Amino acid sequence: MTGPQPKDWIKAIHPYVPGKSTTDSGRKAIKLSSNENPLGTSDHARAAFAAHAGELERYPDSGATALREEIARLNGLDADRIIYGNGSDEVLHLAAGAFAGPGDEIIYVNYGFAVYEIATRRVGATPVIAPDKDYATDVDAILACVTARTRIVFVANPNNPTSTYTPREDIARLHAGLPSDVLLVLDHAYAEYLDEDEDDGGFALAQAAPNVLVTRTFSKIYGLAAERIGWGTAAAPIIDAMHRIRLPFSITIAGQNAAIAALKDQDFVRASRAHNAKWRAWLADEIAKMGNQGLRAIESKANFLLVLFEGHVSAETAYQGLMDRGYIVRWLPGQGLPHGLRITIGTESETLGLAAALREIVGG
Numbered sequence: 044m045t046g047p048q049p050k051d052w053i054k055a056i057h058p059y060v061p062g063k064s065t066t067d068s069g070r071k072a073i074k075l076s077s078n079e080n081p082l083g084t085s086d087h088a089r090a091a092f093a094a095h096a097g098e099l100e101r102y103p104d105s106g107a108t109a110l111r112e113e114i115a116r117l118n119g120l121d122a123d124r125i126i127y128g129n130g131s132d133e134v135l136h137l138a139a140g141a142f143a144g145p146g147d148e149i150i151y152v153n154y155g156f157a158v159y160e161i162a163t164r165r166v167g168a169t170p171v172i173a174p175d176k177d178y179a180t181d182v183d184a185i186l187a188c189v190t191a192r193t194r195i196v197f198v199a200n201p202n203n204p205t206s207t208y209t210p211r212e213d214i215a216r217l218h219a220g221l222p223s224d225v226l227l228v229l230d231h232a233y234a235e236y237l238d239e240d241e242d243d244g245g246f247a248l249a250q251a252a253p254n255v256l257v258t259r260t261f262s263k264i265y266g267l268a269a270e271r272i273g274w275g276t277a278a279a280p281i282i283d284a285m286h287r288i289r290l291p292f293s294i295t296i297a298g299q300n301a302a303i304a305a306l307k308d309q310d311f312v313r314a315s316r317a318h319n320a321k322w323r324a325w326l327a328d329e330i331a332k333m334g335n336q337g338l339r340a341i342e343s344k345a346n347f348l349l350v351l352f353e354g355h356v357s358a359e360t361a362y363q364g365l366m367d368r369g370y371i372v373r374w375l376p377g378q379g380l381p382h383g384l385r386i387t388i389g390t391e392s393e394t395l396g397l398a399a400a401l402r403e404i405v406g407g
């Protein structure tokens with residue numbers, strides 16, 4: 044007797060591989076593998092969470108109204124055109140679920156975020172991979188992949204795992220080149236790490252165009268990864284379609300309150316951005332000094348570096364060596380990057396320690 048058979052497109056999914064938090068030998072280690080905020084979260088967010096932690100018997104507000112209003116106020120958006128999700132991952136899945144199915148195509152870049160493949164295959168759609176340009180998003184290559192079957196284009200900006208940034212002009216050109224019935228999803232998981240005067244124009248497009256969804260998360264700079272809160276904004280018909288299939292209660296009461304308090308503490312966000320910029324530059328410099336050992340960091344606009352190992356020490360050797368010294372980073376052979384390590388920018392002492400460990404491993 045055979046049991047129930049998953050759909051072929053479900054069997055084709057490569058399950059998401061999360062960053063490790065203990066070493067292979069089970070030892071607790073410094074985790075630089077999931078792009079979390081090394082400074083933690085806002086004290087106000089922590090206090091708001093604690094104040095609501097005892098509210099367990101009632102359902103949360105299904106509309107997350109107070110949270111959406113605070114998001115709208117801070118970003119100059121319309122609260123009615125904001126949808127939340129259990130992490131921005133849920134919002135990405137809602138986009139695929141509402142707008143694509145078997146026979147449709149979804150485009151994303153080579154070295155794109157792992158969730159795009161899962162969201163695409165889950166609904167039976169076909170992934171189409173656009174070639175990169177030295178690890179960066181190539182909007183012309185994406186446009187060349189568009190066919191009559193294309194329903195969605197996913198672009199993370201900055202991108203994970205490559206850390207690269209697609210400037211406003213390129214995003215505008217990409218949008219202008221897409222048919223208006225193709226949904227352009229701009230995944231802004233790392234947007235708060237950009238310099239304050241940097242803006243890829245995503246919100247302006249989401250407000251004006253019928254086919255742009257911008258997603259954001261509380262998991263990265265806001266330091267609330269455990270609470271699973273993300274959101275998106277787009278034209279009303281897009282939000283309406285996604286509402287039809289979303290889970291009615293996907294974020295908790297304490298989480299909603301923590302997120303509202305986090306939004307009101309922009310000092311914490313600024314301090315996190317400044318810390319990241321300082322130590323990202325420092326670490327990139329250290330990697331550059333290891334250039335004659337074949338190491339190279341891709342120019343990063345995010346809270347991590349993608350370090351390529353093109354010399355005598357392999358990324359796998361460095362990954363194991365770092366693990367042995369108590370540092371967990373991300374080695375990504377499953378994403379076509381067997382020669383790369385993605386390293387989250389940690390605290391000052393974590394970053395100093397990581398660099399010293401790496402120097403020891405590569406020698407010279």
Ligand SMILES: *Cc1c(COP(=O)(O)O)cnc(C)c1O
Pocket residue numbers: 078129130131132133156199202203230232259260261262263268271272273
């Ligand atoms: C971390 C990340 C997310 C956010 O995931 P959440 O579900 O909000 O925790 C989304 N997109 C990219 C590219 C990411 O790296």
